[in-house]
Amino acid sequence: MSNAVLYVLTVLIWGSTWLAIEFQLGVVAPEVSLVYRYGAASILLFAWCRFRGLNLRFEAGAHVWFVLLGLLLFGINYIIAYRAQIYITSALTAIAFSTMVWMNIINARLFFGIRAGSKVLFGALLGIVGIVTLFAPQIGRLSFGDSVFFGSFLAVLSALVASFGNMASQASQKAKLPVLQSNAWGMFYGAVFTAAIAFANGKEFEFEWTTAYVGSLLYLTIFGSIIAFGAYLTLLGRIGAHKAGYAMVMFPVVALVLSAFFEGLEIDASIVIGTLLVLAGNLFVINTRAPSERIESGRTQGASTALAVRMSASNMSGCRNDGL
Numbered sequence: 001m002s003n004a005v006l007y008v009l010t011v012l013i014w015g016s017t018w019l020a021i022e023f024q025l026g027v028v029a030p031e032v033s034l035v036y037r038y039g040a041a042s043i044l045l046f047a048w049c050r051f052r053g054l055n056l057r058f059e060a061g062a063h064v065w066f067v068l069l070g071l072l073l074f075g076i077n078y079i080i081a082y083r084a085q086i087y088i089t090s091a092l093t094a095i096a097f098s099t100m101v102w103m104n105i106i107n108a109r110l111f112f113g114i115r116a117g118s119k120v121l122f123g124a125l126l127g128i129v130g131i132v133t134l135f136a137p138q139i140g141r142l143s144f145g146d147s148v149f150f151g152s153f154l155a156v157l158s159a160l161v162a163s164f165g166n167m168a169s170q171a172s173q174k175a176k177l178p179v180l181q182s183n184a185w186g187m188f189y190g191a192v193f194t195a196a197i198a199f200a201n202g203k204e205f206e207f208e209w210t211t212a213y214v215g216s217l218l219y220l221t222i223f224g225s226i227i228a229f230g231a232y233l234t235l236l237g238r239i240g241a242h243k244a245g246y247a248m249v250m251f252p253v254v255a256l257v258l259s260a261f262f263e264g265l266e267i268d269a270s271i272v273i274g275t276l277l278v279l280a281g282n283l284f285v286i287n288t289r290a291p292s293e294r295i296e297s298g299r300t301q302g303a304s305t306a307l308a309v310r311m312s313a314s315n316m317s318g319c320r321n322d323g324l
Contacts, residue, residue, distance in 0.1 A: 024213065031198040095132060105120070
């Protein structure tokens with residue numbers, strides 16, 4: 001599957017999950033819904049791997065990466081994000097998550113020595129300015145009290161955790177761990193961790209047998225988890241976290257378009273200008289060549305190659321992978 005198709009799938013699906021998650025909030029505690037979502041997704045992925053005859057047995061070293069993926073991508077970041085929503089609107093959350101573009105750029109530089117390049121940096125800046133412009137009217141109506149700042153802090157923290165999860169996924173792919181099986185195990189560990197948090201906080205594992213809840217859960221499980229994460233993490237391994245992460249700026253635009261169709265959102269100047277800025281930033285980020293991993297020849301292999309060698313040395317088995 002081409003990078004363009006993977007990118008479009010990621011943006012369209014995760015952009016639509018904003019609408020689907022609205023039907024998850026209410027009767028069932030958010031942590032419990034996340035357990036259902038990723039527990040079911042892991043079971044489906046394990047079954048698919050068995051059907052295709054893919055290897056699911058890995059040594060302990062590989063499971064360290066799977067646990068990291070589970071904690072960072074399918075557990076902690078979602079728990080924090082849902083908590084942030086108690087204090088702030090989806091507008092501020094979208095802006096907070098758009099900062100993950102910069103987090104990925106910085107973390108890719110720190111962990112793998114990857115230089116993003118001036119076009120990617122400028123495109124990321126355009127994208128975040130576009131997101132702020134998109135949600136400017138909603139931001140103007142906010143009262144910035146202590147609760148709003150606390151919620152904003154949680155949202156940014158959630159984005160940071162997800163960015164670290166991106167780095168873990170990129171490193172695991174450099175260690176030749178397959179995306180499909182990594183996601184299956186990662187979602188399993190994420191569901192187990194979230195279930196432990198839910199139990200510790202006294203959450204009841206009830207279920208809402210309504211068309212809206214069940215339908216949204218199925219969509220989030222199959223499309224929002226299995227397909228979107230598979231597409232995004234595969235893309236991340238191919239083009240790097242700094243470029244793949246721009247999807248986090250794109251999917252709020254999709255969410256707004258869907259809101260206009262299904263929720264009667266009025267399209268005004270801020271939405272048009274913000275969308276154009278985000279799309280312009282997308283052109284800068286995506287239409288750039290693959291980054292170099294250290295300019296100096298003696299350091300070109302840098303941190304990423306050394307990391308891959310260390311992982312290979314641990315004899316991990318396996319074959320050669322992405323929303324509130």
